[in-house]
Amino acid sequence: MTAISHVYNYTVRCPQVKDPAHPTSWRNHIELNRSCEIALDRITKWHGHSGNRLFEHDGYVVRECEQEQAYFAMQNSRLNDDKHALVTFKVFMDNKTKDVSVQEIMEHVIEDYKSRLSKL
Numbered sequence: 497m498t499a500i501s502h503v504y505n506y507t508v509r510c511p512q513v514k515d516p517a518h519p520t521s522w523r524n525h526i527e528l529n530r531s532c533e534i535a536l537d538r539i540t541k542w543h544g545h546s547g548n549r550l551f552e553h554d555g556y557v558v559r560e561c562e563q564e565q566a567y568f569a570m571q572n573s574r575l576n577d578d579k580h581a582l583v584t585f586k587v588f589m590d591n592k593t594k595d596v597s598v599q600e601i602m603e604h605v606i607e608d609y610k611s612r613l614s615k616l
Contacts, residue, residue, distance in 0.1 A: 502581035506605045510593040538584045
């Protein structure tokens with residue numbers, strides 16, 4: 497029997513306000529939490545609305561939401577001792593962040609996740 501022993505939820509909010517006095521970037525807006533409730537909520541929501549496939553990176557399929565300006569992906573990873581990690585990624589965009597690359601953001605958070613798993 498396997499168990500989900502580690503849960504990671506990444507949320508990236510691209511800044512809507514550009515302030516030259518205080519430069520902001522999506523890198524300043526990465527949230528990471530370990531809530532099972534958030535992961536289950538996202539999986540349930542995305543199961544009913546699978547979105548449009550945008551691209552794939554390292555086996556992670558990134559989809560565009562149909563109801564909001566957001567992108568998402570989820571994956572599970574097998575760990576030692578018959579355990580699993582579950583990860584969800586969600587990137588919020590708006591009309592003012594057209595110069596931001598969703599692929600660059602997703603590649604960054606996926607690599608961060610892989611780095612965390614390698615330390616377990």
